[in-house]
Amino acid sequence: MTHAQLRPPTMADVARLAGVSHQTVSRVLGNHPNVRDETRARVLRVIEETGYRRNSSARALVTRRTRTLGVVASDTTLYGPASTLFALEEAARAEGYLVSTVTLRKLTMETLSEALDHLSEGGVEGVVAIAPQRSAVAELAELRCPFPVVVVGSGPGVEIPSVSVDQHLGARLATRHLLAAGHRNVWHLAGPEDWQEAADRAAGWRATLEAAGAEPPMLLRGDWSPLSGYRAGQELAGWVGRGLTAVFVANDQMALGVLRALREAGVRTPQDVAVVGFDDIPESEYFAPPLTTVRQDFSTVGKRGIAMLLELIEGRPPATARRIAIEPQLVVRASTFPHPVQPEGVPL
Amino acid sequence: MTHAQLRPPTMADVARLAGVSHQTVSRVLGNHPNVRDETRARVLRVIEETGYRRNSSARALVTRRTRTLGVVASDTTLYGPASTLFALEEAARAEGYLVSTVTLRKLTMETLSEALDHLSEGGVEGVVAIAPQRSAVAELAELRCPFPVVVVGSGPGVEIPSVSVDQHLGARLATRHLLAAGHRNVWHLAGPEDWQEAADRAAGWRATLEAAGAEPPMLLRGDWSPLSGYRAGQELAGWVGRGLTAVFVANDQMALGVLRALREAGVRTPQDVAVVGFDDIPESEYFAPPLTTVRQDFSTVGKRGIAMLLELIEGRPPATARRIAIEPQLVVRASTFPHPVQPEGVPL
DNA sequence: CCGTGATTTGTTAGCGCTCACAATGACCTC
DNA sequence: GAGGTCATTGTGAGCGCTAACAAATCACGG
Numbered sequence: 161m162t163h164a165q166l167r168p169p170t171m172a173d174v175a176r177l178a179g180v181s182h183q184t185v186s187r188v189l190g191n192h193p194n195v196r197d198e199t200r201a202r203v204l205r206v207i208e209e210t211g212y213r214r215n216s217s218a219r220a221l222v223t224r225r226t227r228t229l230g231v232v233a234s235d236t237t238l239y240g241p242a243s244t245l246f247a248l249e250e251a252a253r254a255e256g257y258l259v260s261t262v263t264l265r266k267l268t269m270e271t272l273s274e275a276l277d278h279l280s281e282g283g284v285e286g287v288v289a290i291a292p293q294r295s296a297v298a299e300l301a302e303l304r305c306p307f308p309v310v311v312v313g314s315g316p317g318v319e320i321p322s323v324s325v326d327q328h329l330g331a332r333l334a335t336r337h338l339l340a341a342g343h344r345n346v347w348h349l350a351g352p353e354d355w356q357e358a359a360d361r362a363a364g365w366r367a368t369l370e371a372a373g374a375e376p377p378m379l380l381r382g383d384w385s386p387l388s389g390y391r392a393g394q395e396l397a398g399w400v401g402r403g404l405t406a407v408f409v410a411n412d413q414m415a416l417g418v419l420r421a422l423r424e425a426g427v428r429t430p431q432d433v434a435v436v437g438f439d440d441i442p443e444s445e446y447f448a449p450p451l452t453t454v455r456q457d458f459s460t461v462g463k464r465g466i467a468m469l470l471e472l473i474e475g476r477p478p479a480t481a482r483r484i485a486i487e488p489q490l491v492v493r494a495s496t497f498p499h500p501v502q503p504e505g506v507p508l
Numbered sequence: 509m510t511h512a513q514l515r516p517p518t519m520a521d522v523a524r525l526a527g528v529s530h531q532t533v534s535r536v537l538g539n540h541p542n543v544r545d546e547t548r549a550r551v552l553r554v555i556e557e558t559g560y561r562r563n564s565s566a567r568a569l570v571t572r573r574t575r576t577l578g579v580v581a582s583d584t585t586l587y588g589p590a591s592t593l594f595a596l597e598e599a600a601r602a603e604g605y606l607v608s609t610v611t612l613r614k615l616t617m618e619t620l621s622e623a624l625d626h627l628s629e630g631g632v633e634g635v636v637a638i639a640p641q642r643s644a645v646a647e648l649a650e651l652r653c654p655f656p657v658v659v660v661g662s663g664p665g666v667e668i669p670s671v672s673v674d675q676h677l678g679a680r681l682a683t684r685h686l687l688a689a690g691h692r693n694v695w696h697l698a699g700p701e702d703w704q705e706a707a708d709r710a711a712g713w714r715a716t717l718e719a720a721g722a723e724p725p726m727l728l729r730g731d732w733s734p735l736s737g738y739r740a741g742q743e744l745a746g747w748v749g750r751g752l753t754a755v756f757v758a759n760d761q762m763a764l765g766v767l768r769a770l771r772e773a774g775v776r777t778p779q780d781v782a783v784v785g786f787d788d789i790p791e792s793e794y795f796a797p798p799l800t801t802v803r804q805d806f807s808t809v810g811k812r813g814i815a816m817l818l819e820l821i822e823g824r825p826p827a828t829a830r831r832i833a834i835e836p837q838l839v840v841r842a843s844t845f846p847h848p849v850q851p852e853g854v855p856l
Numbered sequence: 857c858c859g860t861g862a863t864t865t866g867t868t869a870g871c872g873c874t875c876a877c878a879a880t881g882a883c884c885t886c
Numbered sequence: 887g888a889g890g891t892c893a894t895t896g897t898g899a900g901c902g903c904t905a906a907c908a909a910a911t912c913a914c915g916g
Contacts, residue, residue, distance in 0.1 A: 181867080182866095218903040222902085222903050223871090236590055237790075239585060242590045249609055258608045258626065258629075258630035260576070281564060282575075390794060416794045419796075443791055450768075529896045529897080530874095542894055543894075563872050566901090568873095569871090570872085859914105860914090864912090869905090874899105874901090875898105876898095879896070879897090880893105
C-alpha cells in the first residue's frame with residue numbers, strides 16, 4: 161500500500177509528462193472523441209505510471225455536480241431498513257453516484273434536521289429518507305432544503321414524493337389467509353402508533369375483518385422488538401379458549417416473541433393458535449414453527465426510490481407517479497394451516 | 509420545501525448584501541475570533557435570509573480536505589456488519605466526517621478494487637473495510653491506494669491496521685463454559701473456511717479442548733445461514749447417544765437452524781444437547797430455547813476503527829497499537845446448563 | 857499550390873472558496 | 887504627539903479542473 165505522497169499529481173503534471181496540454185488530458189479522461197489514438201495512449205500511460213486521479217472537488221466545483229446522494233436512516237440493524245439501505249446504495253452506484261449515509265438513533269425533528277444539514281455540508285445533490293415514522297415525515301415536508309428529498313418506506317398520506325410497499329395490501333393478504341384457513345376472527349399485534357407502516361397494517365387488518373363480517377377484537381401494541389412480542393404473547397395466551405385462534409403480528413421479530421410466549425404457556429402453534437408475521441426476515445423460516453409471513457421487495461423499493469430522486473435532481477419530466485406502492489407477497493409456512501376448510505365467502 | 513433556484517447564493521452575494529468583504533463572511537462561518545459582534549450578527553442575518561450554504565467542493569478544493577470517509581462492506585443485512593456500519597458512521601459523524609458506503613454483494617479482488625476506485629473518485633480521505641474474508645484482506649494489502657485503509661472485523665494475521673473482536677477468546681469462553689457445565693467434549697459447527705473469524709473461532713475451540721485433554725471431534729462447516737445450520741443440525745442429531753452432548757456453533761443464525769433440526773429429531777435442548785452460539789443477535793434471546801451466546805461490542809469496534817483511521821489520515825503519531833482486539837463477553841441463557849457439576853480442572 | 861472544412865490541440869477564464877498578507881483605525885505608552 | 891500594539895477588515899492569488907473559444911494541423915479537390 162502506497163499513499164500520502166506530499167502532493168498528489170495534478171492534471172498539469174500529467175500533461176507536462178505526456179507533452180500535451182492539460183486540456184488534452186481532460187479530454188482523454190472525459191472520453192472525448194477528437195483525440196488522436198497515439199496521444200490518448202501516451203496520456204493514459206503517464207496516468208498509469210503516476211497513479212494520477214482526478215481531483216473530485218475541483219471537478220465538482222466547475223461542473224456543479226458532486227454525484228453524491230444522501231440517505232438518512234434509523235434502526236439500520238433491522239432487516240427492513242438494512243435491506244433498503246443496501247438496495248439504495250446499489251442502485252445509486254449503478255448510476256454512477258456515491259451514497260453518503262447518516263444513521264440516526266432516533267428520528268425526531270432535531271436529529272433529522274441535523275442529518276440533512278450534515279449531508280448538505282457534504283454537498284449531496286439529493287436525499288432519500290428511510291423514514292417510517294409519520295411525525296418525522298411530516299416535518300420533512302416543512303424543512304427548507306436546497307435539494308430534492310424522496311421518502312422511502314412511508315406509505316402514501318405524505319405530501320412528499322415517496323416509494324413504499326403497499327402495507328395495506330400486505331395486511332389484507334395476511335388476514336385473508338387466516339380467515340380462509342377457517343378462523344372466525346383474527347387478533348392483531350400492531351407496531352408503534354407513530355409508524356406509518358404500523359398504521360397501514362392495522363388498517364388493512366381491520367378492513368379485511370369488517371369486509372368478512374367479523375368484529376375486530378382488541379388491538380395490542382408492541383415496539384417491533386421480540387421482547388414486546390413476548391409480552392403481548394403472554395397476554396394473548398390468556399385469551400386462548402375464549403375465541404382466540406389466530407394472530408396477525410405486524411413484524412417477524414415480534415412474532416418470534418409471541419411464539420415463545422405461546423410455547424411457554426403450553427399453547428401449540430398452529431394447532432391452538434395460528435400466527436402470521438410481516439417482513440420475511442431470513443430467520444423466519446427457522447422459527448419454531450417456521451413462520452408464515454409477508455415478504456417485501458426492498459430491492460425494488462431501492463431502485464425506484466433512486467430513479468425517482470434522479471428524475472427530481474435532473475429536472476426530468478416525471479416518468480412515473482410521485483407516489484409508488486409496491487406489491488408485497490404472502491409466504492405460507494408451518495405457523496398457519498393452509499386452507500383446511502373453505503369458510504363462508506371471503507371476498508378478495 | 510424550497511429548492512432548485514437556478515443559482516444558489518455565493519459567499520460574494522452574502523458579502524455584498526451584508527456590506528462586507530467575502531473574507532469577513534468566511535471568518536464568520538469559520539468562527540474566527542476577530543470579528544466584531546455587530547458585523548458577525550449582520551452577516552449571520554443575511555446568511556439566514558438567503559439560506560446561504562458554503563459550497564463544499566470549493567472548500568474542499570482549497571483546504572484539500574473533503575471530510576469524507578469511505579466504508580466498504582458486504583452482507584450488510586447481517587447483524588454484525590450492520591451494527592459495525594452503524595457504529596462507524598456514528599463515530600465518523602461525531603468527528604465531523606461524512607461517510608460514503610459501498611456495499612458489495614460478494615467480496616472479491618475485482619469488486620473490492622472497483623469499490624475503492626469508486627470511493628476514490630468520490631474523494632474520500634480514507635477507507636474502513638468491513639472485510640471478514642481472509643483472501644479479500646490479503647488483496648487489500650496489495651492494492652495501491654492513495655489513502656489509508658483500516659480493516660475491521662478481520663482479526664490479526666493481516667498486514668494492515670485492523671480493529672476486531674478477539675474471536676479466539678470468544679470461542680474459548682464458549683467452549684470453556686460447556687466444559688465447565690460438565691460436558692466431556694464439545695462439537696463445533698464452523699463458518700466458511702475463508703473467513704478469518706470462522707478460523708479464529710475454530711482455533712479457539714480446538715485450543716480449549718486440547719488444553720482440557722479432550723480430543724476435538726469432527727468439525728462441521730456451514731455458511732452462516734440458518735439453512736446450513738439446519739443441515740448440520742440434522743447430521744449432529746445422528747450423533748446423539750454416541751458422545752455428542754454439546755455444540756458450539758460459530759454464529760447465532762446457524763445455531764437457530766441447529767435448534768430447529770434437533771427439535772425436529774426429538775432431541776431436547778439443553779437436556780440432551782447443549783448449544784452455544786456467537787454474536788448475540790437481538791433474536792437470540794427468544795429462540796427455542798433462548799440461546800447462550802457470545803456478545804461482540806460492535807460499537808467499540810466502530811469507534812476504535814474510526815479513531816485509528818483518523819490518526820492515519822492526519823499523520824498523528826499512533827496513540828494506540830495498529831492492531832486492536834476487543835474482548836467479547838459470554839451471555840448465558842437456557843440453551844446450556846450453567847455449571848451443574850464442576851468437572852475435573854478446566855484451566856482458564 | 858492554395859482554399860475549404862474537418863480534425864486535433866492549445867489558451868484563457870472562471871467555478872467559490874481559504875490563505876497569506878496588507879491596510880485601516882483605535883487605543884496605548886512614553 | 888510620534889511610535890507601537892492590537893483588533894478588525896480588505897485584497898490578491900490560486901486550489902485543480904472544465905467549458906468556450908482560438909489556433910494549428912491535415913486531407914483533398916480544383
